[in-house]
Amino acid sequence: xxxxxxxxxxxxxxxxxxxxxxxxxxxxxxxxxxxxxxxxxxxxxxxxxxxxxxxxxxxxxxxxxxxxxxxxxxxxxxxxxxxxxxxxxxxxxxxxxxxxxxxxxxxxxxxxxxxxxxxxxxxxxxxxxxxxxxxxxxxxxxxxxxxxxxxxxxxxxxxxxxxxxxxxxxxxxxxxxxxxxxxxxxxxxxxxxxxxxxxxxxxx
Amino acid sequence: xxxxxxxxxxxxxxxxxxxxxxxxxxxxxxxxxxxxxxxxxxxxxxxxxxxxxxxxxxxxxxxxxxxxxxxxxxxxxxxxxxxxxxxxxxxxxxxxxxxxxxxxxxxxxxxxxxxxxxxxxxxxxxxxxxxxxxxxxxxxxxxxxxxxxxxxxxxxxxxxxxxxxxxxxxxxxxxxxxxxxxxxxxxxxxxxxxxxxxxxxxxxxxxxxxxxxxxxxxxxxxxxxxxxxxx
Numbered sequence: 001x002x003x004x005x006x007x008x009x010x011x012x013x014x015x016x017x018x019x020x021x022x023x024x025x026x027x028x029x030x031x032x033x034x035x036x037x038x039x040x041x042x043x044x045x046x047x048x049x050x051x052x053x054x055x056x057x058x059x060x061x062x063x064x065x066x067x068x069x070x071x072x073x074x075x076x077x078x079x080x081x082x083x084x085x086x087x088x089x090x091x092x093x094x095x096x097x098x099x100x101x102x103x104x105x106x107x108x109x110x111x112x113x114x115x116x117x118x119x120x121x122x123x124x125x126x127x128x129x130x131x132x133x134x135x136x137x138x139x140x141x142x143x144x145x146x147x148x149x150x151x152x153x154x155x156x157x158x159x160x161x162x163x164x165x166x167x168x169x170x171x172x173x174x175x176x177x178x179x180x181x182x183x184x185x186x187x188x189x190x191x192x193x194x195x196x197x198x199x200x201x202x203x204x
Numbered sequence: 205x206x207x208x209x210x211x212x213x214x215x216x217x218x219x220x221x222x223x224x225x226x227x228x229x230x231x232x233x234x235x236x237x238x239x240x241x242x243x244x245x246x247x248x249x250x251x252x253x254x255x256x257x258x259x260x261x262x263x264x265x266x267x268x269x270x271x272x273x274x275x276x277x278x279x280x281x282x283x284x285x286x287x288x289x290x291x292x293x294x295x296x297x298x299x300x301x302x303x304x305x306x307x308x309x310x311x312x313x314x315x316x317x318x319x320x321x322x323x324x325x326x327x328x329x330x331x332x333x334x335x336x337x338x339x340x341x342x343x344x345x346x347x348x349x350x351x352x353x354x355x356x357x358x359x360x361x362x363x364x365x366x367x368x369x370x371x372x373x374x375x376x377x378x379x380x381x382x383x384x385x386x387x388x389x390x391x392x393x394x395x396x397x398x399x400x401x402x403x404x405x406x407x408x409x410x411x412x413x414x415x416x417x418x419x420x421x422x423x424x425x426x427x428x429x430x431x432x433x434x435x
Contacts, residue, residue: 034276041272045264047256054259063268070272072398074279075349075356079396089253096221096256097392101399104370105388105420142257160222161255167222168367186216193251 022087029077037074044091045070051092055099055162065102069095100164145195153188156181215244219252225364225390279351337411337432344395348411348432355401357387357411359430362395365415371429372420373401376410381423388420409435 017025017039028036045066052062052069073080073094080090146154159165159173167181174181214231217223223231235242337346337357344362348355357373365371371389374382389399401411413430 034273037276038273041269045269045272046261047259049264049268050259050261051256053262054256063265063271066264066268067272067275068400071275071279071400074276076358076398085249085253092253092256093392097390101389104390105386139257139259139261142254146255146258157220157255160217160220161252162259165222166224167217168224170222181222182213182217185220185222186213189216189219189248189251192254193247196251196254 023082026077026080026082026087029074030080037077040073040087040091041070044088047088048091048095051095052099055096055164056102061102062099065095065098069098072098096161096164103164142196145192148195149188149191153184153191156184157188157192160185211238211241215241216248219245219248224367226367229364335432335434337430339430340427341429344429346413346430346432348434350405355405355411357389357397357399357401357413357430357432359391359397359413360395362391362397362429364391364395369415369417370420371397371413372416372424373399374412374414374424374428375401375405375408376412377407378409382410382412384420384422386420388416405434409433 017028017036020028020036020039022040022043025036025040029040048069049062049066052065053059056062056065069091073091080087084090146157149157155174156167156170159170160167165173167178167185170176171178171181211234214223214227218228218231231241235245333350335348335350337348339346339359339362341363344359346357346359346362348357362371371391373385373387373389375385376382386402387399389397391397405411411430411432411434412424412428414424414426414428416425
């Protein structure tokens, strides 16, 4: 669709852009189309900020991480490869890497300062857009699945993913043999995968 | 479970990004020949990609949206003003990736002499200047993008800095030792990394990168793996 319009030299209005799939928008971003990037930002910044806030614990740091991540995505838009995953997964992996870089720059993780009253989770449903309601439901499903894991499995998964720690660092923190940490990660992810309804014909 | 003799059940830790850099590199090499571990990675990937959804959602502030989208437009104007659209800059970078890598054994010597081989392209004042840096590690390429007083270092295919280490950016002004910056960065599993340089580069003759202990150092403890000469 957009290719035809580009050939005709017609600039897409933002309403048209909002009807495009992420992968099509990334084609336009690769060509330097800032309006297409606005749509990508609006679709994914909420989740990106949530991840950064969960990892960094401070709003200002999380905003810096999100800003750095999206600018980096804008400048490297042409390197997005749809064969390697969704745009959302790509955005979130860049945010996570930036947050981990931020921990390392600071030398230590800042104290958590999360204001729950701002959370979409606590807002009345009528105050939310349908997109926010969908995100809240999706978030609840993943949180429920995590909460049903044995605490020792949930702990190593959260320390690795949200804390950015390696299995060796986690083993030191929890005074466990490294093999035990890897084993708990494996058991935890296996249960999480099944709880989230992933296909069960694979390996495990 | 991974059952072959070489498999060590690392797939979960790998997908969580929790292997040490050297372990991750070994595991990636192992994946090329082990269908069991490839299947495990593919099976765990969706669960790990769902984890960010567990983070409580917060509304994005209008100020953040303005900042990011304003910076995107400023970046775009700079690129257009310099007649250097994002795509040509990447093409130049792609060419740099194909250049032969220098041997690891020559690393220290190469860091001293390689600056002479730097290619510098200038797009004039107010535009984007792309400085192709010399990389002395066995693989990798790097470029410095300078735009409106802001500089960003972009690396690709760079080896991980090693266990318990991180790359640190240094600025050399004049003949003395380089000064440390707060720019510390790691690379992704594919060796990619982008880092913004703090402050302006007024009077800076070289931008260097060395692997340092986590948290950074006040003086370089290793030979530079990246050297970008600005003059």
